[in-house]
Amino acid sequence: MLEYGGRKYDDNNWCKGANWSRYLGALQRHILAWAGDEDLDQDTKINHLAHAGCNLLFLLQYQLSGIGTDDRIGHAIENHRGVGAKEEGPDGSL
Numbered sequence: 001m002l003e004y005g006g007r008k009y010d011d012n013n014w015c016k017g018a019n020w021s022r023y024l025g026a027l028q029r030h031i032l033a034w035a036g037d038e039d040l041d042q043d044t045k046i047n048h049l050a051h052a053g054c055n056l057l058f059l060l061q062y063q064l065s066g067i068g069t070d071d072r073i074g075h076a077i078e079n080h081r082g083v084g085a086k087e088e089g090p091d092g093s094l
Contacts, residue, residue: 001054004044017068024072027055090091 005013011060030041031047042050062068 001046001050004046005054015067017062019069019071020059021071022060023055023058023062027052027059030055 028046030052033041034052040052041045044051063070
C-alpha cells in the first residue's frame with residue numbers, strides 16, 4: 001500500500017497531514033466497494049480492505065499525533081454554531 005502511495009503522491013506524503021475527511025472518505029469508499037462484493041480496487045488491483053485499513057491507520061495516527069486538520073462533521077457543526085466553549089453546569093461546575 002505505502003509503496004503504491006509513494007509512487008502516486010510522494011514517499012510518506014501522508015505524514016505531512018491533511019484534512020481528516022480526505023482519508024475518512026477514502027476509507028468509506030473502500031469499505032462500501034468491498035461490501036458491494038468488489039474485492040480489488042479497479043485502479044490499483046489492491047484489495048479494498050487493504051486500502052481501508054491503511055486509511056484507518058492514517059486517521060488513527062493523525063488523531064494520536066494531532067497532525068492534519070480534524071474536519072469531521074461534528075467539528076464543523078460546532079464551529080458553525082460557535083459551540084466549543086465549556087458551559088457551566090447547574091451547580092456552577094464546568
